[in-house]
Amino acid sequence: MKTKKKEKDIAYRLDTAFINREKELRFLRNFVDARPFEILFLHGPKSSGKTTLLYKFFAGIEKEQKIDVKFLNLREKLIGNYKDFIRIFFGSTPLQSKDDIKETREYGIFNFFKLSVEVLKGVENGQLDPFEMMKREFVKLTEKGIKPVLIIDELQAIEHIYINNGRQRQVIIELFNFFVAMTKESHLTHIIVASSDGYFLNTVYNDSRLKKTSKFYKVDYLGESDVREWLLNIEKYSKIKDYTLSEKDVEKIWDTVGGSMWEIQDILSDLFDDSIDRVLDLYKQKMRGIIAHYTGLNANKKKILKPFFRRHSLSLEDFASVEMDYEALEELLRDMVKNNILYFDPTGAVYYPQSSSTRWGIKLYFESLEEKKGDGGAAHPPS
Ligand SMILES: Nc1ncnc2c1ncn2[C@@H]1O[C@H](COP(=O)(O)OP(=O)(O)OP(=O)(O)O)[C@@H](O)[C@H]1O
Numbered sequence: 001m002k003t004k005k006k007e008k009d010i011a012y013r014l015d016t017a018f019i020n021r022e023k024e025l026r027f028l029r030n031f032v033d034a035r036p037f038e039i040l041f042l043h044g045p046k047s048s049g050k051t052t053l054l055y056k057f058f059a060g061i062e063k064e065q066k067i068d069v070k071f072l073n074l075r076e077k078l079i080g081n082y083k084d085f086i087r088i089f090f091g092s093t094p095l096q097s098k099d100d101i102k103e104t105r106e107y108g109i110f111n112f113f114k115l116s117v118e119v120l121k122g123v124e125n126g127q128l129d130p131f132e133m134m135k136r137e138f139v140k141l142t143e144k145g146i147k148p149v150l151i152i153d154e155l156q157a158i159e160h161i162y163i164n165n166g167r168q169r170q171v172i173i174e175l176f177n178f179f180v181a182m183t184k185e186s187h188l189t190h191i192i193v194a195s196s197d198g199y200f201l202n203t204v205y206n207d208s209r210l211k212k213t214s215k216f217y218k219v220d221y222l223g224e225s226d227v228r229e230w231l232l233n234i235e236k237y238s239k240i241k242d243y244t245l246s247e248k249d250v251e252k253i254w255d256t257v258g259g260s261m262w263e264i265q266d267i268l269s270d271l272f273d274d275s276i277d278r279v280l281d282l283y284k285q286k287m288r289g290i291i292a293h294y295t296g297l298n299a300n301k302k303k304i305l306k307p308f309f310r311r312h313s314l315s316l317e318d319f320a321s322v323e324m325d326y327e328a329l330e331e332l333l334r335d336m337v338k339n340n341i342l343y344f345d346p347t348g349a350v351y352y353p354q355s356s357s358t359r360w361g362i363k364l365y366f367e368s369l370e371e372k373k374g375d376g377g378a379a380h381p382p383s
């Protein structure tokens with residue numbers, strides 16, 4: 001992983017912050033300081049800071065240890081089909097012409113699998129085992145006293161090829177079984193897989209039979225004390241000089257978006273020109289609109305979302321009383337997770353709204369429906 005060259009100081013009125021994360025950084029430190037024995041699945045709701053945390057941690061540790069971090073962000077790769085997938089994992093970029101072959105005697109996607117052209121050809125036509133090639137690379141690094149770390153971020157980007165094609169699914173399952181061999185069995189390399197789609201992570205985990213080979217770790221939004229620390233000191237953390245926030249303002253922001261950093265940042269940027277009450281009110285209305293747009297006229301979506309008006313989280317069994325075909329229920333829950341309306345936490349097997357603002361959206365949406373029916377609904381904040 002290459003850290004970015006330091007850019008020239010550019011003056012911004014609002015900068016990105018990095019608050020706390022001591023607990024998570026400690027966890028990662030312990031993980032890489034232990035000899036590899038498990039795959040780590042990092043999960044957490046949309047924009048909970050997984051990628052930022054990984055970058056921050058490895059940028060720091062690369063300065064202290066002989067470590068070789070290969071960071072593969074699947075969101076930055078165009079994966080339309082199986083060929084793209086193979087190309088990304090095994091470095092088999094199609095060759096254009098004979099001249100290209102000369103120039104690319106050694107190459108590989110993200111410089112990881114520096115395979116010679118002959119070997120690459122062997123991999124492409126199935127005569128050589130790509131997993132064996134990957135393993136050799138890990139062995140080479142460890143023999144040089146370097147810790148290899150392979151990070152696959154945004155795993156959900158391959159969900160469509162996983163679900164729609166059995167053969168492709170098989171390759172991904174094989175890849176995960178290879179990861180088990182590399183961690184639990186030969187202790188060669190650390191492997192971290194991250195995604196905001198806890199449901200898909202869980203599917204891969206189950207399909208690849210990863211019990212007792214892998215660990216889930218949740219990277220969540222910031223807690224209330226971190227948000228207070230940030231927002232009461234916005235000049236220190238966000239370089240904002242134009243305004244300050246009072247205790248009361250901070251409470252209001254926490255009530256609206258909780259510890260969701262991206263949303264806090266979004267609100268901070270709106271506060272340059274508008275009052276806090278208006279900004280937060282518009283924000284909640286926007287969330288109501290998102291829920292209304294997503295739900296449309298689909299009665300089943302309403303049936304699923306309505307319980308979250310009162311309940312914090314729900315397991316599949318909790319939906320037993322919802323009158324709906326089981327398959328339709330599962331399919332819709334899946335759709336809600338994919339569309340970042342609900343989050344599926346694989347460790348507790350529960351669903352809940354992605355963030356506090358989503359909860360507000362659900363609450364305001366159902367209240368507006370009740371108002372339309374004419375029986376109104378007393379406003380109370382979501383739990
Ligand atoms: N500790 C932090 N303090 C403040 N802001 C943060 C922190 N960590 C991340 N952020 C901000 O939150 C936003 C989301 O971060 P990031 O993209 O790392 O989340 P993610 O969990 O990887 O998202 P996704 O679910 O899309 O993969 C970014 O704008 C980032 O700058």
Ligand SMILES: [Mg+2]
Nearest residue numbers: 050051153154
């Ligand atoms: Mg990310």
